[in-house]
Amino acid sequence: MNSTNYDACPECDLLLRSAQPKIGEKAHCPRCGLLLSRPRKQSVERTFALSIAGFILVFPANLLPMVGITILGNVNTGILLSGVVALFNEGMVAVAIVVFLASILFPLVHISLSLLISGHLYFNRHNRFLVGWMHWMHHLDEWVMLEVYMLGIIVACVKLMALAPLKFGWGLYAFIALIIITTMLTSGLDTGLFWQRIEQLTKENNHDS
């Protein structure tokens, strides 16, 4: 048996004949029902384009004011980082670090990695860090919590509406756009294809040198 003709289900370990579903089709594990692969049209090109858009959006989403509140004539506006700083100043260091990582640093690193990887694949360039970047991106996936943060904003706004008038800034709109982009990015990224392309590039590179 040649191992390349086979696959194993990551969650039930069923040995499967490698399924190559057509674009737009899905392959599920027949035993546990896990979605094994869902190839997308031009996954590399799509990921590259979305990563550029996302990388650009990170900056307005982080730097422009998101929500403003007026109480007794005083205006207070918040950006992503100011929530972290406020927690830090109150001595909630651990919570501040968690919020910083999940809402600022990890999303930035994640989008940069996906930009680097898809850029290299798009231009057919080999890089010895490609494998490491893939590992990091895979591990960070779960810890990028922009959508959860968005729900946090909604609940906070509902609570504050009763208290005082709110004003929404461009930072919030950029943030929503960034969430849409990252969701499209992660759902359209064909990990299997990316690994195959990286393997191919590595082989070609070893051949040349």
Added chain:
Amino acid sequence: MTAKANALAQGFIRCHDCGYLVKTVDHPPSCPRCDSHLHARRPHSLQRTTALLFSSFFLYIPANIFPIMTVNQFGTGEPNTIAGGIIELIDSGMLPIGLLVLVASILVPSSKLIGIGLLLLCAHFRWQINARRWTVMYRVIAFVGRWSMLDIFMISILVDLVNFGAVQIIAGPAATAFASVVILTMFAAENFDPRLLWDNQKNL
């Protein structure tokens, strides 16, 4: 003892990171494609998951007892626990949002603690179960975990925005405990290997 259809029983190990299938007879120390360590099953899956589960269980108690935030209005402080915040939302007519927070901060963490506990017992005592149904349960647990961070993000926004001389919101000690519970249970779910459930099934 492994079920016959399993890749491991037929001499294959799947790379945890890139999905590459490796023959066990070749005894490669690491994955030929991505160079990560090869493990047939997640190493020390049950021990690690148990340790993480117990830590999160103990932190879950202070997370619910202590105030998660305090609203200071004109000199008088009003501490709010997780449950108190939800009741307040529902009382002020925000039923859908109140229910959302109820699901994210109470139902999800508590059912996660119970669910991971059941998965551990099932894998340890080799219960004969409908493995497909239990795998789906695992998948749901692994998916919903991160949504509990909602409360923590909401507090960071409230603490930042409501910071006027007379009116102020301050985060409480339960916030640290609650954030730890969410993170530890996420790690616990990540360390649990659902393939153990399938390995134990005698009739597959």
